[in-house]
Amino acid sequence: MIELIATAESINQARLLIDADVDTLYIGEATFGLRLPANFSPEEIKEICHIAHAEHKNVCVAMNAIIHNDRIKLIPRYLDFLQEAGVDYVTIGDPGVIHLLNKYEVPIPYVYDPHTLVTSAKQVNFWAKRGAKGAVLARELTYEELISISQHADVPVEVLVYGATCIHHSKRPLVTNYFSYTNEKSKNQEHLFISEPKKPKTHYSIYEDLNGTHIFDTNDINLLPHLEKLVNAGISKWKLDGIYTRGQAFVEVVKQFVQAKQALLDKDWSEELKEKLNEKVQEHHPSERTLGEGFFLKNPNDVQ
Amino acid sequence: MKKWKQKPEVLAPAGTLEKLKTAIHYGADAVYIGGNAYGLRSRAGNFTYEEMQEGVTFAKEHGAHVYVAANMVAHEGDLQGAGDFFRTIRDIGVHAVIVSDPALIEICLMEAPGLPIHLSTQSSATNYETLNFWKEEGLERVVLAREVSMDEIKEIRNHTDVEIEAFIHGAMCISYSGRCTLSNHMSARDANRGGCSQSCRWKYDLFEMDHNGMRQSFAVNETDEPFSMSAVDMSMIHHIPDFIENGVDSLKIEGRMKSIHYVSTVANVYSEAVNAYCKDLANFTFQQSWEDELWKVAQRELSTGFYYGTPKEQQQLFGKRRKIPVYKFIGQVLDYNDSSQIATVQQRNSFAIGDEVEFYGPGFTHVYQKITQMWNEEGKPIERAAHPMMKVRIQMEAPVKPLDMMRKAR
Numbered sequence: 102m103i104e105l106i107a108t109a110e111s112i113n114q115a116r117l118l119i120d121a122d123v124d125t126l127y128i129g130e131a132t133f134g135l136r137l138p139a140n141f142s143p144e145e146i147k148e149i150c151h152i153a154h155a156e157h158k159n160v161c162v163a164m165n166a167i168i169h170n171d172r173i174k175l176i177p178r179y180l181d182f183l184q185e186a187g188v189d190y191v192t193i194g195d196p197g198v199i200h201l202l203n204k205y206e207v208p209i210p211y212v213y214d215p216h217t218l219v220t221s222a223k224q225v226n227f228w229a230k231r232g233a234k235g236a237v238l239a240r241e242l243t244y245e246e247l248i249s250i251s252q253h254a255d256v257p258v259e260v261l262v263y264g265a266t267c268i269h270h271s272k273r274p275l276v277t278n279y280f281s282y283t284n285e286k287s288k289n290q291e292h293l294f295i296s297e298p299k300k301p302k303t304h305y306s307i308y309e310d311l312n313g314t315h316i317f318d319t320n321d322i323n324l325l326p327h328l329e330k331l332v333n334a335g336i337s338k339w340k341l342d343g344i345y346t347r348g349q350a351f352v353e354v355v356k357q358f359v360q361a362k363q364a365l366l367d368k369d370w371s372e373e374l375k376e377k378l379n380e381k382v383q384e385h386h387p388s389e390r391t392l393g394e395g396f397f398l399k400n401p402n403d404v405q
Numbered sequence: 406m407k408k409w410k411q412k413p414e415v416l417a418p419a420g421t422l423e424k425l426k427t428a429i430h431y432g433a434d435a436v437y438i439g440g441n442a443y444g445l446r447s448r449a450g451n452f453t454y455e456e457m458q459e460g461v462t463f464a465k466e467h468g469a470h471v472y473v474a475a476n477m478v479a480h481e482g483d484l485q486g487a488g489d490f491f492r493t494i495r496d497i498g499v500h501a502v503i504v505s506d507p508a509l510i511e512i513c514l515m516e517a518p519g520l521p522i523h524l525s526t527q528s529s530a531t532n533y534e535t536l537n538f539w540k541e542e543g544l545e546r547v548v549l550a551r552e553v554s555m556d557e558i559k560e561i562r563n564h565t566d567v568e569i570e571a572f573i574h575g576a577m578c579i580s581y582s583g584r585c586t587l588s589n590h591m592s593a594r595d596a597n598r599g600g601c602s603q604s605c606r607w608k609y610d611l612f613e614m615d616h617n618g619m620r621q622s623f624a625v626n627e628t629d630e631p632f633s634m635s636a637v638d639m640s641m642i643h644h645i646p647d648f649i650e651n652g653v654d655s656l657k658i659e660g661r662m663k664s665i666h667y668v669s670t671v672a673n674v675y676s677e678a679v680n681a682y683c684k685d686l687a688n689f690t691f692q693q694s695w696e697d698e699l700w701k702v703a704q705r706e707l708s709t710g711f712y713y714g715t716p717k718e719q720q721q722l723f724g725k726r727r728k729i730p731v732y733k734f735i736g737q738v739l740d741y742n743d744s745s746q747i748a749t750v751q752q753r754n755s756f757a758i759g760d761e762v763e764f765y766g767p768g769f770t771h772v773y774q775k776i777t778q779m780w781n782e783e784g785k786p787i788e789r790a791a792h793p794m795m796k797v798r799i800q801m802e803a804p805v806k807p808l809d810m811m812r813k814a815r
């Protein structure tokens with residue numbers, strides 16, 4: 102079983118993604134979840150659950166924020182609501198939320214997702230013993246490490262197969278602070294980037310929200326050419342993140358992965374098909390953004 | 406009414422055995438050191454087991470504690486031997502290990518029972534339920550994230566009885582700790598395994614880009630300030646009572662890579678302030694000399710981080726850096742002869758007749774004087790103490806003690 106998980110930015114897009122045959126919609130709001138393409142109200146979450154469940158699809162709600170006291174108080178009620186809405190599972194990154202989930206015996210499965218921190222099977226299993234039904238792996242892992250983790254983990258692990266990768270999360274409003282210093286007006290933060298000194302071609306996306314400042318790698322991830330390797334490694338949770346690929350373009354990208362998944366399951370995978378689908382992904386990817394495979398092809402010893 | 410429950414410990418960094426002894430001598434109640442594996446400062450100042458043993462023995466003689474930082478986030482293969490490591494340091498008598506990776510926590514709990522565990526700030530603990538979670542797992546203490554405010558500390562204290570440790574001084578990550586992999590991506594160095602290359606402090610170009618790839622930079626002229634994410638340092642010397650009244654158990658000073666000059670000065674100041682408050686809180690007043698002393702070892706501007714609000718641009722390093730008066734560590738007192746009023750000093754940086762120098766010792770003692778007469782080891786008068794580690798005799802105007810430090814303004 103391979104589970105294709107895709108973010109949704111609107112109810113309409115959620116419908117299109119379900120029509121495209123994704124397995125799970127990934128949604129939520131910034132109060133509890135990190136770096137989502139849109140904030141959904143409880144009413145909207147209910148509606149999406151409705152739409153998804155009618156087609157026997159799942160809904161996962163992001164609760165992977167770093168939670169401060171003011172928000173930990175809201176968690177029990179939010180969990181109640183999610184249960185009532187029939188959400189299939191949540192992602193959690195803060196052990197305080199796990200503590201509450203277990204304490205109140207809320208019957209919602211959770212996947213552990215602390216952004217950068219899951220880098221070994223032993224750690225995945227620590228959370229599995231505390232009820233986690235899966236874990237989102239750090240984006241800084243190489244294929245060799247992914248194989249080993251997947252082999253030794255007691256629960257399924259998730260990797261990002263398409264989309265932007267966050268590489269820095271500060272609680273400070275770093276863009277606002279800079280603009281305050283330079284007396285610039287804070288402009289439309291949707292299209293802001295930074296480039297490294299002496300590397301003018303690099304373009305790391307940066308934006309602020311109520312959780313602070315988020316910076317993304319210069320390349321977005323595209324593992325379409327490597328999906329066979331994921332299947333071989335037994336990695337069954339594949340996420341597609343549309344935070345920077347909006348609207349219909351994202352739906353089109355998702356369709357290529359759906360087709361790839363089906364072909365791999367049907368043993369219909371070929372070089373030709375791979376190339377064709379990969380070209381489509383490139384075609385629908387925002388033209389100003391670049392794609393890469395992140396740490397996937399690196400040697401574990403390349404990173405000191 | 407002002408109140409406090411218990412005196413908190415002042416916890417100082419110790420990159421080497423010498424720094425460990427210095428920190429304790431200068432009033433630190435506890436020190437944290439790096440083991441030879443699993444630490445985040447993999448390149449600097451890690452102790453061998455023999456050094457650890459010596460450090461623990463020294464600390465015990467002085468009623469102080471030694472903690473070992475093993476706060477890396479392990480990858481596949483890194484965990485082999487971790488059980489042995491924890492057992493060995495437990496048997497050496499280390500008082501606690503500072504860990505963030507749950508895999509290492511589990512190994513430590515299973516394989517080295519009896520070794521207390523502190524959750525590292527790398528785990529960014531920001532709410533009381535997180536502290537309760539770790540308490541139930543068997544941890545003794547949680548180091549709070551630097552993003553927690555003083556009001557939040559108060560609330561956390563009211564909802565949990567696990568020990569709380571908070572940062573009071575030193576350099577800061579501008580990200581939530583553990584949540585920054587800039588170095589992994591930009592310099593192929595793993596920030597969560599001790600490889601951070603401080604990429605946040607670089608100068609970046611901030612620009613808008615449209616769908617055609619057209620870019621518009623915000624800094625266009627040579628003189629325009631480039632974008633960067635460099636935090637100024639923290640100093641909470643003005644707010645020690647807040648920590649004590651809110652029940653913080655341990656006050657942590659950052660800087661395992663810093664010098665003995667830094668460690669001795671900072672430990673001295675904070676233990677003085679804590680002692681002053683706990684001895685007589687009714688009459689406690691802030692001493693400007695404490696802050697002045699901290700500036701002598703400061704490298705950047707000082708701030709209060711997130712304790713009293715979200716840091717604005719003033720808490721980041723933009724523009725021209727203000728000139729901070731730099732003091733140089735020039736020697737350490739080895740011996741003092743009361744009758745002749747002559748101090749024997751080991752030189753650590755050159756100084757000469759006529760220099761205005763400052764001696765400082767534990768308990769915040771200071772002697773300021775001009776050097777008028779000095780002799781070398783053979784008793785010959787000298788003008789300048791030029792050789793590293795040479796022994797110099799100095800005519801003193803007031804008594805000093807062995808292990809007192811000597812500094813001068815550059």
Ligand code: SF4
Binds near residue numbers: 587604
């Ligand atoms: S680059 Fe800066 S923010 Fe990131 S880990 Fe290093 S010091 Fe911290």
